[in-house]
Amino acid sequence: MATMLDSRTPAPVAEKPPVKARRRINPLQWNVAGGLAGWLWLAIVVVPIYWIAVTSLKLQDDYYDANPLALPTDPTLENYRFVLESDFARYFTNSVIVTVGSVGPAVLVSFMAAYAIIRGGAGSRFLRTVNGLFLMGLAIPLQAVIIPIYLIIIRIQMYDTLGAIILPSLAFAIPLSVLVLGNFIRDVPKELFESMRMDGATEWGTLWRLAFPLTRPALVTVTIYQGLTVWNGFVLPLILTQSPEQRTLPLALWEFQGQYSVNIPAVLAAVVLTTLPILTLYVIGRRQLLSGLTAGFGK
Amino acid sequence: MTIAPPVVRTAPPGSNNAGGSGSVSWMAWPALIAFTLFGVVPLLGVLVLSFSSWTGQTTDIPFSGLDSWRTVLADPDLPHALWVTFLIMALSWLVQTPLSILIGVFLAARHRYRAVLAVLYFIPLLLSQAAISITYKALLDPNFGLGAGLGFPFLQQDWLGDGTLALGVVVFVVSWQFIPFHSLIYQGGVRQIPASMYEAAQIDGAGRIRQFFSITLPQLKYTIITSSTLMVVGSLTFFDLIWVLTAGGPGGATQALAVDMYQRGFKANLMGPASAIAVILVLVGLLLALGLRRLGGRDQADSQLEGA
Structure with missing residues (x-):
């Protein structure tokens, strides 16, 4: 089942998941609490990182006007230039x-x-x-x-x-x-x-x-x-x-x-x-x- | 991060014939000298300096006996700093441990999509505490932060301006950075539990929840001890994070021991009392590490490592 997605990565041999395949279905699969925690945690991790990325591409003025999580309408590298100049x-x-x-x-x-x-x-x-x-x-x-x-x-x-x-x-x-x-x-x-x-x-x-x-x-x-x-x-x-x-x-x-x-x-x-x-x-x-x-x- | 010395077993006596130890001893010297100069000497030095009234501004070091210790021990700031340190330690343990176990178990199952999630989970571990704290400081800003922009009143509070909230933010940011690390440890621990145990439990008709509490948790005992030791002892040294996020404020609400030490030593130029606090920091750390180790049973020192 994993091989279907694998085609994306023309990766080294080590990329193959170890053992598995013939392994009996793991009871850990149906893990509701773990799944909830997992997906919730994903949001907690990804939202701030996403916010950092999109905000760094906005101009200061635009940042205050728009929804902070929206993609920049007018992406700019101006901030990066400013930082590099510092x-x-x-x-x-x-x-x-x-x-x-x-x-x-x-x-x-x-x-x-x-x-x-x-x-x-x-x-x-x-x-x-x-x-x-x-x-x-x-x-x-x-x-x-x-x-x-x-x-x-x-x-x-x-x-x-x-x-x-x-x-x-x-x-x-x-x-x-x-x-x-x-x-x-x-x-x-x-x-x-x-x-x-x-x-x-x-x-x-x-x-x-x-x-x-x-x-x-x-x-x-x-x-x-x-x-x-x-x-x-x-x-x-x-x-x-x-x-x-x-x-x-x-x-x-x-x-x-x-x-x-x-x-x-x-x-x-x-x-x-x-x-x-x-x-x-x-x-x-x-x-x-x-x-x-x-x-x-x-x- | 440091701590929780797992025991290194020296080579078994059988390898005595290794061409005479004298021929290898010299190889240990460079590391020994480097570590002695900047590890061992400072450790002794901090004790010596705690009996001085050095200001940090001059090169001469006046000694003043027990003055620094008297000052520090009589100062109500010390119990406060100990209390704050304890609160951060206890709360971050309470938040991190259940979540790390859940996520660790979740990640232990070999699924492609979970491996992809894991790639994202671990990003916070790579960032410096300074970068993380600066990000959260901006994100939580009541006027310019995420809450203000989204218009959620809940997010719009003055997170770093209120003592209780600020302490909560510190615990949250600590968890944000370190839950991935502990999940990784638990993932390894769960993967070492023999599958036959779960098969036997299934045959006996135990459900998922029963299996978790009767097999997974007990089997993770040593992993839990390792992870908790790292969490608890590591929490004594949170400095970068607190300093950048709140600088110990507001009103001392997040003034943990390490921050207290820095402020006395490098802001108030009182290196003597600051050194006394550093000694306390070392002692508390050692006591906690030893205590947690005893909890795991001393004779099991090795499997603590292997459980991780």
């Missing part, structure tokens, strides 16, 4: 620098640490302690330690730089990344490690030639999850930067709204522009993104 290209670049600069190194060092913990954890008290430390780290909320982070950043004279956002973002991405990557490295069959060792490979070589290819899906997942977290981060830029040149998108959006709060179409165009990159990513790699969102809780 230096959003710079904020976008800043967000890219911060995200890439923190998530890249974070995933790399987490991967190495996870490898070390899984490979050497049994024989090394040090590695078990490190593992315990990262587990504890999962429970530290960023907000609660923001004051000492602010102090450290001032002391190392990085206040009001992009690096000030990058360093704590990098550190706080580590615990969950180590946890998830460790879970996947553990699944690599021991025999493969053993045969690498027989072939005289070093641990460093084994890390890259064996563990890396075999855990690539997990690496992608972790990268996406952490990337989304850093991209959407608000607290660190708010506290650790000051000048407009160092703003990332969420902070810029907030400042923009403070400045032009009456011009709702422009504010919403800014909302669209800041989320467009993520939505594009969502369209391209939905599965990876969703598994990334539950990283660590699902595996």
